Amino acid sequence: MGEIISGKQIAAQIKLKVQARAQAFEQKTGRKIGLAVVRAGSDPASAIYVRNKVKACEECNIASYSYILDDNVSQDELVTLVNKLNADDKIDGILVQLPLPKHIDERIVLSAISPNKDADGFHVVNAGKLFLGESSGVIACTPRGIIELIKSTGEDICGKHAVVIGRSNIVGKPVAALLLENNATVTVCHSKTQHLKEITKTADILVVAVGKRHFVTADMVKRGAIVIDVGMNRDESGLYGDVDFENVKSVAGYITPVPGGVGPMTVAMLLLNTVDGARA
Numbered sequence: 701m702g703e704i705i706s707g708k709q710i711a712a713q714i715k716l717k718v719q720a721r722a723q724a725f726e727q728k729t730g731r732k733i734g735l736a737v738v739r740a741g742s743d744p745a746s747a748i749y750v751r752n753k754v755k756a757c758e759e760c761n762i763a764s765y766s767y768i769l770d771d772n773v774s775q776d777e778l779v780t781l782v783n784k785l786n787a788d789d790k791i792d793g794i795l796v797q798l799p800l801p802k803h804i805d806e807r808i809v810l811s812a813i814s815p816n817k818d819a820d821g822f823h824v825v826n827a828g829k830l831f832l833g834e835s836s837g838v839i840a841c842t843p844r845g846i847i848e849l850i851k852s853t854g855e856d857i858c859g860k861h862a863v864v865i866g867r868s869n870i871v872g873k874p875v876a877a878l879l880l881e882n883n884a885t886v887t888v889c890h891s892k893t894q895h896l897k898e899i900t901k902t903a904d905i906l907v908v909a910v911g912k913r914h915f916v917t918a919d920m921v922k923r924g925a926i927v928i929d930v931g932m933n934r935d936e937s938g939l940y941g942d943v944d945f946e947n948v949k950s951v952a953g954y955i956t957p958v959p960g961g962v963g964p965m966t967v968a969m970l971l972l973n974t975v976d977g978a979r980a
């Protein structure tokens with residue numbers, strides 16, 4: 701029976717650290733650390749994520765400034781807002797919640813964020829630094845959280861076979877780069893991958909970021925593997941990961957639940973990126 705990795709508990713510890721740093725910052729500078737949260741459109745899941753992020757700021761003595769924009773906001777308006785936030789001294793971090801409405805080119809908006817205020821680590825400069833192994837950049841929140849969850853098991857990442865399912869810019873690609881940085885042997889699988897199960901069966905570490913409920917079943921998992929479930933699949937009956945948790949947990953060595961696994965870590969890492977950015 702696998703051990704359950706509580707992202708909720710680990711995130712709570714990180715938030716205590718963030719809170720202490722944010723308080724020290726305020727004492728030293730006379731102002732609170734500020735995070736701008738930008739959301740456009742009516743995606744219900746994004747609304748929930750943004751609400752959680754704002755609430756977490758409150759808990760950690762970080763001032764949040766929300767900008768909730770209409771579905772039909774123009775790309776120029778978004779870029780203008782980002783430029784204004786770049787120049788605003790009370791804003792230390794900027795977060796633009798994805799996905800943006802379809803008529804907007806996300807890359808243009810993300811590239812407008814000053815790399816120093818890029819709390820999400822999505823700017824090309826920060827993504828590039830991650831891939832070059834340069835530690836001065838901002839690391840994307842979910843990938844950074846995933847590495848913390850893996851390390852919390854006490855198992856060594858070095859030399860292990862890590863399989864990532866999913867190749868998105870916000871999870872799959874950066875988590876693969878971070879695992880490589882930690883000396884894992886990394887395989888990235890995606891929708892065109894052949895013989896997926898044969899590959900996942902050899903994973904010591906399996907990171908699943910597909911967006912399909914119960915995509916990974918027990919027969920795809922090696923006994924004792926560390927399984928990290930990045931899925932957030934909502935329907936009327938609740939929130940589900942990409943992994944068939946009930947059956948996989950008896951095969952895996954360690955497994956993250958949904959909810960209470962990766963999700964809280966993403967929020968905690970966003971706060972950590974924001975305080976670290978402000979202090980720098």
Ligand code: GUN
Pocket residue numbers: 795796797798799820841842870966
């Ligand atoms: N959409 C899904 N995950 C994320 C995230 O970590 N940050 C932002 N900004 N948008 C997201």
